[in-house]
Amino acid sequence: MPVASDPRSAWIESTLGAMTLEQKAGEMTQLTLGALLEGTNPYEPTEPHRLDLEKVRKAVETYHIGSVLNCGNHAFTLERWRELVSQLQTVAAERFPATPILYGVDAVHGANYTTGAALSPQQIGLAATWNPELVYDLAAGTALELQAAGTPWNFAPILDVGRDPRWPRFWETFGEDPMLVSRLGVAAVTGTQSVGVAATMKHFLGYSMPLTGKDRTPAWIPERQLHEIFVPPFRAAIEAGAMTVMINSSEISGIPVHSDEALLTGLLREELGFGGLAVTDWEDIKYLVHRHKVAATYKDAVEMAIRAGIDMSMVPADLKFPALVVELVREGRISEDRIDASVRRILAVKWDLGLVAESNPPAEHVVDASWRAGQRQACLEAAEQSITLLKNASQTLPLSADRPIWVSGPTAHSLAALNGGWTGTWQGTDPRYDTPGAITAVEALKSSWNADVFHFELAMDFDAGDIAAAVRDFRRHDGAQVAVVFLGEMPYTEMAGNDEEVQLNANQTALVEALAATGASVVGVYLGGRPRRMEAAVEALDGFIMGYLPGNEGGTAIARVLNGAVNPSGHLPFTWPRKTGAHLTYDHKYTETLDLDSSFTAFNPLFEFGSGLNYSTLELVDFQTDQTVYNLQDTIRAQVTLRNAGQRAAEDVVHLYSHDHVASVTPSVWRLAGFERVAVQAGESVDIAYELPVQQLGFVGRDLAYVVEPGDFTLRIDSLTTTISVNP
Ligand code: GLC
Numbered sequence: 001m002p003v004a005s006d007p008r009s010a011w012i013e014s015t016l017g018a019m020t021l022e023q024k025a026g027e028m029t030q031l032t033l034g035a036l037l038e039g040t041n042p043y044e045p046t047e048p049h050r051l052d053l054e055k056v057r058k059a060v061e062t063y064h065i066g067s068v069l070n071c072g073n074h075a076f077t078l079e080r081w082r083e084l085v086s087q088l089q090t091v092a093a094e095r096f097p098a099t100p101i102l103y104g105v106d107a108v109h110g111a112n113y114t115t116g117a118a119l120s121p122q123q124i125g126l127a128a129t130w131n132p133e134l135v136y137d138l139a140a141g142t143a144l145e146l147q148a149a150g151t152p153w154n155f156a157p158i159l160d161v162g163r164d165p166r167w168p169r170f171w172e173t174f175g176e177d178p179m180l181v182s183r184l185g186v187a188a189v190t191g192t193q194s195v196g197v198a199a200t201m202k203h204f205l206g207y208s209m210p211l212t213g214k215d216r217t218p219a220w221i222p223e224r225q226l227h228e229i230f231v232p233p234f235r236a237a238i239e240a241g242a243m244t245v246m247i248n249s250s251e252i253s254g255i256p257v258h259s260d261e262a263l264l265t266g267l268l269r270e271e272l273g274f275g276g277l278a279v280t281d282w283e284d285i286k287y288l289v290h291r292h293k294v295a296a297t298y299k300d301a302v303e304m305a306i307r308a309g310i311d312m313s314m315v316p317a318d319l320k321f322p323a324l325v326v327e328l329v330r331e332g333r334i335s336e337d338r339i340d341a342s343v344r345r346i347l348a349v350k351w352d353l354g355l356v357a358e359s360n361p362p363a364e365h366v367v368d369a370s371w372r373a374g375q376r377q378a379c380l381e382a383a384e385q386s387i388t389l390l391k392n393a394s395q396t397l398p399l400s401a402d403r404p405i406w407v408s409g410p411t412a413h414s415l416a417a418l419n420g421g422w423t424g425t426w427q428g429t430d431p432r433y434d435t436p437g438a439i440t441a442v443e444a445l446k447s448s449w450n451a452d453v454f455h456f457e458l459a460m461d462f463d464a465g466d467i468a469a470a471v472r473d474f475r476r477h478d479g480a481q482v483a484v485v486f487l488g489e490m491p492y493t494e495m496a497g498n499d500e501e502v503q504l505n506a507n508q509t510a511l512v513e514a515l516a517a518t519g520a521s522v523v524g525v526y527l528g529g530r531p532r533r534m535e536a537a538v539e540a541l542d543g544f545i546m547g548y549l550p551g552n553e554g555g556t557a558i559a560r561v562l563n564g565a566v567n568p569s570g571h572l573p574f575t576w577p578r579k580t581g582a583h584l585t586y587d588h589k590y591t592e593t594l595d596l597d598s599s600f601t602a603f604n605p606l607f608e609f610g611s612g613l614n615y616s617t618l619e620l621v622d623f624q625t626d627q628t629v630y631n632l633q634d635t636i637r638a639q640v641t642l643r644n645a646g647q648r649a650a651e652d653v654v655h656l657y658s659h660d661h662v663a664s665v666t667p668s669v670w671r672l673a674g675f676e677r678v679a680v681q682a683g684e685s686v687d688i689a690y691e692l693p694v695q696q697l698g699f700v701g702r703d704l705a706y707v708v709e710p711g712d713f714t715l716r717i718d719s720l721t722t723t724i725s726v727n728p
Contacts, residue, residue, distance in 0.1 A: 011358055012347045016340060018097040024336075024343045025325035026064025027099060030279060032316035034072050035059070036088070042317040045072050051087050060091045060101070063319045066346055067102040067279075067312060069155075071113040075424045075433045078114050078149055078367055085150030099347065100355040104153035104200070104279075108172060108422045109551055110138070110379065111145035115424075116435060118375035118552065122420050123158060123184075124529050125386035125548035127174040127573035128612075130653040130677050132187035134382055139191030139199075141375045146197050148367040152353045153198045155246060157188035159233035160203060162574055163585060166213025168497025171420060171529020171549055173208060175573025176585045176609065178229050179672045182236040189242045196362035198349055201237045202246035203281060205263055206230050214498040216250045216291075224665070226252070227700045235272050243349055244277040247310060249284050256292040258284045259301075264309030277345045279312040280305065285321070299324045303333050311342035376553055383550040383557035385651070388570035389613040391544035396521050398564025398615055399481060404452035405445070406477050408470050409486030409511070410460040411527040412442045417486075420529055420549035421493030428491035435552050441486055441525070444555030448563060454480060460490055462507055471514050482521040484562065485512055487537070488528035488547075502580055504534035516540040525558055531576040535606055546572065564615060569651040569677075571612035578606040585609070587668040603669070610655045610672075616646030618680070620654065623720035631727050632708055636692040640717045644680040651679045654717060656690050661712040664702055670716065673697070694726055 019027070036059060037045035038052045049072040059065045068088060076084065085103055092101045111117035120126065120138050129135075139157070146154055161181050162173035174181040185201070192199040206226055210217040221230065234245070247264065248257040257263055258280055268274045288294050288301035295301035302324045305313070315321045328334040354361035389397065399405060411417035415434045418441065424433025439447070446453045454477040456470050474483055487508045513536065515522045523543035526534075527550070538544050545568070547558055560566040577583040584592055586609035595601045619642075626637040644650055656674040660667040674690045692715075698708035710728040714721050 007358060008348070008351050011351060011356060012344055015097045015099060015347055016343055019343065021326050021329055021336065021339070022322065023064040024339050025322035027066035027343045027346050028312050028325065028339070029063065029065045029319070029322045030067035030069055030104070030312050030314045030316065031059055031065050032070045033068055033084070034070070035317040036068065037072055043073065049076070051084060056088060056091050059319065060088070061095055063322055064095065065101070066099065067104060069104045069314060069316065071105060073425060074430065075113045075115045077116065078145070081114060081149035081151065089150070100350055102153055102346065102350055102353070102355065103151040104155055105146065105151045106155045106422055107142050107146055108156045108158070109419070109549070110142050110375070111149070112422050112424065114145055114149055115433065116372065117145045118372055118379045119419055119423065119435060120379040120382050120551045121386045121554065122171050122529060122549040122551070123174050124162070124171040124573065125550055126382060127180060127184060128388050128546070128548060128570040129382060129385040130180070130571055130675055131385055132183050134385065135184045135187040136191035138378060138382060139188040140194050141378060143192045143195045143197035144365045145367055147195060147362060148365055152196065152355070153200070153244065154192055155200045155202060156192070157185050157199065157201070158203070159185045159201050159237060160208035161229055161233065163209045163229065164213050165530040165574065165577065165583065166499070166502060167208055167210060168215050168492060168494060168499065169208065172493070176575060177573070177587070177672050178232040180573055180675070181233040185233045186236050186240040189237045190240050193241065193243060195365070196354055198243040198353055200244045200246050200279070201234050201242045203248040204234055204245050204268060205248055205257060206252045207248035207250055210250065215495045218251050218254070220253050222253070223704055224700045227704065231267070231272075238272050238274045242276065243352065244279060245274060246279050246281055247284065249281040249287065251292060256288055256294055258310065259288055259292075259294055259304045259308050261308040269309060275345070277311050277349050278309060280310050280314050282314050282316055285310070285313050299327065303328050306334055306338065306342070311345050379551050380553035380557055383554045384560060384566045386548055386550060386570045387557055387561045387568050388546040388572055389561070389568040390546055390572075390607050390611065391538060391541060392613055393542045396482065396523060396542040397562065399523070399562050401448065401450045401563040403481040404454065404477065404479050405449065405482055405484055406454045406456070406474050406480035407442050407445055407484045407486070408456040408458050410458050410462060410508070411488040412455065412486035413440045413457060414490070415440055415552065416491050417488055417527045418550055418554040419491065419552065421491045421497070423491065427493060427496055438552040439555050441527070441555035441558050444559040445484070445562070448556065448559040458511075462511070464507070464510065467507065467511050467514050470511060471518060474515060474520070475518060482523050482542070483515045484523045484525065485515065486525050486527060487512070488526050502533050504532040504537055509534065509537040512537045513540045523562070531574060531606075533577060533580050535578050538606060546570070567615045567648050567650050568612065569614060569653070571610050571653045572607055573609070575605045575609045576607035578604060587671050589666050590669055591666070610653070612653070614650050614652065616644050616648045616650035616682070618650060618652055619643045619645060620718045620720060623717050623722060625715065625722055625724055627724070629725045629727060630694050632694055632710070634694050636694060636715070636724065638690040638692060638715060640688050640720065641685050642678060642680050642688060643685045644682055647682050649679065649681045651677060653677045654688050656692065657716045658692070658697055659714045659716070660697065660699070660709070661714065663699065663709055665699055667699070673715065697726065
């Protein structure tokens with residue numbers, strides 16, 4: 001029992017002590033806003049969305065709910081958010097003991113449910129910037145929007161590691177490498193919490209590598225891989241002070257994570273030391289009955305999940321949960337002490353967010369047009385830093401803005417294609433909730449080009465006839481220097497993005513090939529969050545740019561990269577597979593490229609993890625380490641020089657990789673050991689230093705303990721290598 005000496009503990013203990021069991025159970029209940037709005041269906045509330053005060057009073061006064069999430073089913077203005085939340089808090093303030101509503105929303109690329117908020121690249125694009133400081137600043141900006149709305153709990157960042165591009169939420173991750181996900185995850189968590197908003201580590205754990213590639217289908221992840229690949233980002237975020245965690249809806253090797261005490265208590269709390277709030281994902285206690293079939297009744301499922309370690313249930317619309325909690329305690333199936341532990345963690349978050357009169361409410365931040373303009377500029381810079389140049393045959397790019405271009409492709413004139421899911425609505429597909437004033441890629445090109453921009457509109461479902469028409473139109477504009485073709489996908493998230501097709505849409509390939517057949521230069525821009533197999537299209541293209549899901553400013557960023565106003569500096573945070581049947585991450589094992597003649601064939605993706613070109617002439621030289629032999633507790637100091645022999649200033653990301661020559665667990669061919677994003681002026685050089693603790697060269701051993709084994713290691717930067725030895 002915490003000593004109630006400090007005001008925080010005193011408030012928590014006095015509030016808890018004044019609560020009935022029913023109130024405690026209610027505190028653990030999170031309702032979606034739709035369940036409190038006028039209408040008969042909580043998922044299709046009456047428009048315009050208005051609180052049904054009878055529902056609010058019943059939920060708050062009778063069921064004592066502790067939390068609300070979401071936006072009904074579409075974005076609101078900031079003013080409307082403030083009205084809605086203020087009405088809820090007014091009712092909550094009248095209850096005794098007075099506990100405020102903890103309001104959580106998904107704001108995964110800016111405050112995507114607040115109309116007019118700046119929208120940044122999605123996480124996969126932020127990962128391509130390899131810029132933790134930028135991620136921190138964007139997260140803090142998003143948090144200030146949320147705080148102004150009265151929703152100081154962000155269900156972000158995703159810390160799942162994107163190991164399988166088939167997974168429909170791949171684009172919501174920071175990519176395939178645990179170190180990159182950890183570094184950017186910590187930046188997002190600390191940026192969010194730096195202004196007094198709670199971050200959410202999600203989705204704990206092992207959600208992003210389902211065997212089928214489909215959302216919420218079983219993952220088979222052995223203990224060692226779990227600890228080697230999926231635990232590190234959560235460990236890092238917990239060490240950085242993450243306040244909350246959301247649980248993975250799916251199962252690992254037959255055990256639904258919401259029912260897994262070994263993970264939610266043994267690993268999360270005891271091993272990783274997480275002391276914050278654990279919230280379920282959407283309706284996932286019920287799904288233990290209806291989907292996973294590990295519980296015969298909802299009541300059994302509630303007992304299972306609470307025993308496993310959840311604190312709050314995202315029910316999200318039914319009010320049976322609190323009543324079942326009360327029954328389970330009254331029947332002795334769950335102790336009241338266990339309930340108290342969860343309620344304490346929930347009350348602690350409310351105090352720490354300044355929601356309680358006695359705690360220190362955060363300073364009022366004014367969200368006005370000029371502040372938002374600054375946020376949009378930050379989002380533009382993020383988009384510019386994310387865009388990744390992957391092919392530039394015969395220096396096709398940059399283009400001259402003084403010469404006309406011809407533009408087409410199904411994502412050229414679409415804000416949805418720039419933003420992806422979680423934009424205005426859950427799926428991001430309703431143009432009624434596009435940000436007023438935001439411009440599409442082709443609109444951005446037109447406003448940034450001095451010469452003509454000829455646009456031939458194509459819808460996503462264009463066909464061969466449309467391709468022929470497009471080619472005819474291109475030929476009619478034969479003065480255009482190149483054809484710029486915007487490829488990719490329209491938004492989706494979660495199961496809506498399940499797709500057994502991993503190839504680029506065949507008509508998009510045919511469009512590129514038909515335009516290339518005219519003999520003109522063709523530049524492709526891909527807007528989408530997962531790498532589709534598109535070898536033929538890339539072969540036919542002279543230039544190829546990955547735009548990811550660059551957000552509302554993405555069109556402008558792409559235009560500025562195309563005309564050379566921006567020197568591209570993005571680098572792939574994932575491996576881009578070449579063949580349909582083969583996907584390997586960069587950190588694969590030797591035997592994964594073994595050939596019949598027992599040789600190790602070259603790893604041959606379409607584009608490698610970490611790759612990205614620019615418009616300068618950069619060269620890495622003089623890679624060296626301060627020693628060649630180290631002890632286990634030493635730090636390796638490495639250095640390399642980046643030369644810019646070109647005519648343009650550049651920024652680049654320089655990756656350091658390590659390889660363990662022999663290990664008791666099969667070593668990866670390469671593993672990321674560090675990265676630095678640096679700027680180098682034309683004609684100048686810059687020295688880049690890395691500090692690599694020898695302890696970082698370890699792995700999860702045969703006994704599942706982390707181990708660093710003495711022996712030889714190769715360190716590599718680009719094609720420069722050096723070998724070091726570690727003493728016992
Ligand atoms: C969804 C997602 C989760 C999100 C939550 C609330 O199902 O899995 O990422 O935070 O529900 O919207």
